[in-house]
Amino acid sequence: MEDTRTEAEAALDPAALAAALVRDYVADNVEALNRLPPETAAAVLAHLPRERAIDILDQADLDAAPDIVRLFPPNLAASLLTGMAADRAADVFRQIDEPARSELLSRLEPESSAAIRRLLVYPPNTAGSIMTTEFVSVPSSWTVGQALAHIRKVERTRETIYAIYVLDPSSRRLLRAVTLRRLIAAEPEAPILSAARPQEPITVTGLVDREEVARLFTKYDLLAVPVVDAAGHVLGIVTVDDVIDAILEESSEDVQKFGGMAAIEEPYLQIGFGYMIRKRAGWLCALFISEMLTASAMQSFQSELEKALVLSLFIPLIMSSGGNSGSQATSLLIRSLALRELHLGDWWRVAIRELPTGIVLGAILGVIGIARIALWQNLGFYDYGEHWVLVAITVGIALVGIVTFGSMAGSMLPFVLQRIGFDPASASAPFVATLVDVTGLVIYFGVATVILRGTLL
Numbered sequence: 488m489e490d491t492r493t494e495a496e497a498a499l500d501p502a503a504l505a506a507a508l509v510r511d512y513v514a515d516n517v518e519a520l521n522r523l524p525p526e527t528a529a530a531v532l533a534h535l536p537r538e539r540a541i542d543i544l545d546q547a548d549l550d551a552a553p554d555i556v557r558l559f560p561p562n563l564a565a566s567l568l569t570g571m572a573a574d575r576a577a578d579v580f581r582q583i584d585e586p587a588r589s590e591l592l593s594r595l596e597p598e599s600s601a602a603i604r605r606l607l608v609y610p611p612n613t614a615g616s617i618m619t620t621e622f623v624s625v626p627s628s629w630t631v632g633q634a635l636a637h638i639r640k641v642e643r644t645r646e647t648i649y650a651i652y653v654l655d656p657s658s659r660r661l662l663r664a665v666t667l668r669r670l671i672a673a674e675p676e677a678p679i680l681s682a683a684r685p686q687e688p689i690t691v692t693g694l695v696d697r698e699e700v701a702r703l704f705t706k707y708d709l710l711a712v713p714v715v716d717a718a719g720h721v722l723g724i725v726t727v728d729d730v731i732d733a734i735l736e737e738s739s740e741d742v743q744k745f746g747g748m749a750a751i752e753e754p755y756l757q758i759g760f761g762y763m764i765r766k767r768a769g770w771l772c773a774l775f776i777s778e779m780l781t782a783s784a785m786q787s788f789q790s791e792l793e794k795a796l797v798l799s800l801f802i803p804l805i806m807s808s809g810g811n812s813g814s815q816a817t818s819l820l821i822r823s824l825a826l827r828e829l830h831l832g833d834w835w836r837v838a839i840r841e842l843p844t845g846i847v848l849g850a851i852l853g854v855i856g857i858a859r860i861a862l863w864q865n866l867g868f869y870d871y872g873e874h875w876v877l878v879a880i881t882v883g884i885a886l887v888g889i890v891t892f893g894s895m896a897g898s899m900l901p902f903v904l905q906r907i908g909f910d911p912a913s914a915s916a917p918f919v920a921t922l923v924d925v926t927g928l929v930i931y932f933g934v935a936t937v938i939l940r941g942t943l944l
């Protein structure tokens with residue numbers, strides 16, 4: 488027992504763990520620290536060389552970075568935050584409450600503190616909130632050789648160098664962007680502008696949504712995009728790794744919303760029980776209350792059910808088919824709207840496509856439903872009664888109407904949500920299914936009333 492305790496203690500010894508981490512890649516260090524409690528992770532980082540600790544804290548995948556920073560002694564926290572990339576440090580500060588945030592900011596070096604404060608001004612999920620202020624810029628009067636010499640001098644103080652931004656010497660306004668590849672290939676004596684492409688650089692403002700930034704990266708195959716103010720001054724740059732992190736986070740939020748719950752940013756195992764309940768209960772209660780309309784719809788057709796109990800056998804089939812078709816259409820439209828393949832004005836084009844699509848899909852399911860009823864009746868698996876043909880026709884026609892309505896409702900709902908200012912991803916699959924369930928019952932019993940009147944009804 489004593490040997491086991493000694494091994495366990497050694498396994499959690501911060502100094503020993505730090506010595507082991509130094510031999511691995513930073514990404515592997517992050518995975519190892521994510522498996523530890525924040526207290527232990529903070530102690531391990533405190534034993535690492537400063538540069539390695541900064542590299543680890545700079546990784547967006549480090550789950551408990553704000554908690555770890557809060558556990559550091561104030562001087563150590565200030566030292567490490569000063570060395571971090573400004574955008575990553577700003578992400579950490581956003582999750583630290585006042586007055587601890589202001590107190591810690593005051594301990595940073597003035598230049599780092601000012602850069603982080605500028606980033607904290609921008610709302611979350613904007614270009615300004617994910618940009619880095621560490622970029623390379625040179626005046627347009629320089630030569631290629633001077634620019635290369637400048638890069639060698641400042642390289643260690645920059646997060647990354649994908650391009651060099653050429654500024655007007657007097658106004659400091661952005662003129663051109665020169666990729667590092669073109670700069671290296673140019674003659675050292677040539678003017679810096681000779682290495683630039685003739686087109687003006689693609690830029691964004693600080694308040695542009697990060698999804699729009701990601702779209703620009705995809706459209707123009709960018710590695711970085713400058714963030715400028717109204718006068719054309721470069722405030723910072725958004726790099727491709729920042730965009731990838733933003734896309735992954737946005738995708739996670741959309742998946743959670745589409746599953747019928749509020750978005751949660753924290754890793755699953757770090758979510759508190761109460762927080763989990765709050766995030767899931769709201770949507771679940773809203774969907775439950777909505778489903779009560781289904782019960783109300785069935786109650787209104789109680790007499791029809793009493794006269795023709797056979798109709799109740801197909802209610803799950805009817806409801807699920809409409810919900811499935813609606814969910815399909817919703818998922819297609821949410822993706823297209825997110826990628827800007829469609830805009831609000833395209834709603835009528837979508838409606839024109841979804842209407843015949845829903846009819847054909849409904850007809851396919853209707854034929855399958857009729858065939859199933861006929862097969863079961865004739866093979867003796869189940870007796871649907873003397874009017875089984877009419878029951879089969881009712882199911883078939885109802886499926887056409889319900890699947891068509893599901894496709895139309897599922898495709899139009901994202902447009903409606905975007906028009907009123909909501910995220911289209913809020914058109915969750917459960918929400919669409921609930922909407923189609925209620926309407927599906929009305930369509931089903933409406934068709935049954937017309938076809939079975941004078942026979943079963």
